[in-house]
Structures are given as C-alpha cells and as structure tokens.
Amino acid sequence: MLYDLLESVDAQTLDKSKFEVLLIDQSDDDKTKDLVKDCSWVNYIKLDSKGVSISRNKGIATAAGEILVFVDDDVLFGEKYLEEILSFFKTSELNPDMIGGKTLIDFIGKKPDWLSGRLLEVLAASDFGNEPKLYSEHPKHVPYTCNMAIKKSCAEKVDGFSELISKLDLKIAVNDDVIFANQVRQAGYNLVYNPNMLVYHRMPTTRLTYGYYKKKYFAHGRSDAYAYYLLGMYQFKDVPQKLFIHSKRLCEGFVLKFFKKDLTEKYYQRLRVHYNAGFLAALFIIIKKKGKLSI
Secondary structure: OHHHHHHHHHOOOOOHHHOOEEEEEOOOOOHHHHHOOOOOOEEEEEOOOOOHHHHHHHHHHHOOOOEEEEOOOOEEEOOOHHHHHHHHHHHOOOOOOEEEEEEEEEEOOOOOOOOOHHHHHHHOOEOOOOOOEEOOOOOOOOOOOOOEEEEHHHHHHOOOOOOHHHHOOOOOOOOHHHHHHHHHHHOOOOEEEEEEEEEEEEEOHHHOOHHHHHHHHHHHHHHHHHHHHHOOOOOHHHHHHHHHHHHHHHHHHHHHOOOOOOHHHHHHHHHHHHHHHHHHHHHHHHHHOOOOOOO
C-alpha cells in the first residue's frame, strides 16, 4: 500500500519545489528502502528506535517547511490534496492552526455485515459533514495523523508528540495523535475541520476480522485510560471510581451482547468487554506507578 501512497504524492498538482516528502522507516528490513530507491524526491530516513511518536517527532525536527502534513502509509488522496491544504490555511476565515479532513474507509475485500456505524470509528473514519468548522471540545474530536496538517511553529510549541505511549510498549499504540491535538488545543490554537481535505483509509481483509477488532478495542481502552489521565480529565484520586465505572461497563457489555438483535450492536457490546478490559488494565498500571505518568 505504501507504493500506492507514493503514487498519490507523485501525482500532486502542487509543484515539487514547494514541498518535501519525509519517509521515516522503523522496519527491521530494507523493503521500504528498496521501494523508494528510485524516488529521488523522497527524503528517506531510517530509525532504529520503535514507536510512531518517535518517527513523527523526527519528521518535525527534520522538516524545512512551515506547514507539516502527516499521513499514514495506508491512505490515498487526490491530486489537489496539498494545494487544498495550503489554500485552506491561507484563506479560511476560521484561522486554522491545525487542520483535519474527512477520512473515509476504503475496504479492500468484502466488508463483514456487522462492521458499520460507530464500529468504523476505531479505523480512524472521520466525517463531520460537508462544511468547514471548528472541532468540538470532545477529546476525540480532533484531527488524526492519517489526515492532519499543522503549522510547524504550533507543533514545536507543544514539544511535538508525547512518546509515552510508545515507551509503554503497547502492542497496538494508539492515541499519540489525540494527546498531541489536545495539547495543541489547550495551548490556544484553532483546530479546524476541512471536508475537502479528503483521504481514503485503506483496510485490508486482515483488519476486518473479529480477532483484529478485539485487539484493537483492548488497545484503545488501554490507551484512552492513559490519554485521559495525561490530559487531566481525571486524577489519581479518581482511579477507584474509574475502576468501578469500567468494571460495570465491562459487565454490561458481557450481558447485553446476548440480548441485542441488531448485528452491529451485538458486536459492539462484545467489543465493549475488550475495551473496558483494556481501560482497567491501564488503571492498574497507573496505580502501580502511583500516578506518576507525564507527557
């Protein structure tokens, strides 16, 4: 899928003299390096360290431009994607400092019947309508790094991405972008949604199984517990209450999965069990560390 992304970049109508492409590789082999060897316009950087936040911070430190655009290796976008971003920064009356766009899911293969509605959110689907607007104050209503642009000065002001999630050695690290975007918002900058900044997030069949979703929901629950704690949404003294709430929700999901008739709702209740199990696991880590976590 990385090759398809590079083709999308190469097809941009924006002159290549006006942008640079940084590809940060943290893999254990040379497949990515071999793939881009003929792309003279790609600045290839190999990192031995692991963690998406570490690679993104390397990109921030290396980038020469005033606007940073983050995408994942499994997305596609139109030929005017970069032009749209630059134009929106210059002309929007919402005075954006960070922009997120509309992210639609492109299913590669057959989509399971149960996979719809709110279950798509865990795949980073993001659609807040067809009009530009400021993001709401909800901590998850932020641009995600599969489709994010930000002024470099703003990214530097908040010291880039927190590397804590990567250092916690989670099997599926998520929410580094949520923490980052909320730090940007807390610093007083404008987070703006631009529906014309459109990407397609490609999903192979390996990510469309219940087994994958179980792991993903557990990871999101665990990471949400860390993220909300780091963002000050609850304090160490609130952990006992959180233990009660998420234990209750885990039990609710276990029971309700037997009574829901709608297939998507039935699967959602099953996945609630794994999400809340992840949240509880993180709460016990916070207790073990005596609340000493910091961004």
